[in-house]
Amino acid sequence: MGVAEIAELLGVTRQRVHQLRQLDGFPEPTSELAIGLVWESADIERWARETGRLE
Numbered sequence: 157m158g159v160a161e162i163a164e165l166l167g168v169t170r171q172r173v174h175q176l177r178q179l180d181g182f183p184e185p186t187s188e189l190a191i192g193l194v195w196e197s198a199d200i201e202r203w204a205r206e207t208g209r210l211e
């Protein structure tokens with residue numbers, strides 16, 4: 157999942173996702189492709205639940 161998908165999942169802007177990346181505990185991307193960074197959806201969903209950003 158890319159930045160746009162993370163933003164949609166969390167209900168925030170893509171710019172906010174870039175800010176959230178600076179927080180301790182935000183998952184590391186699993187790959188860097190030509191289109192940008194990619195994360196495992198399970199990692200993002202787990203982080204979002206643990207931090208109260210997703211129910």
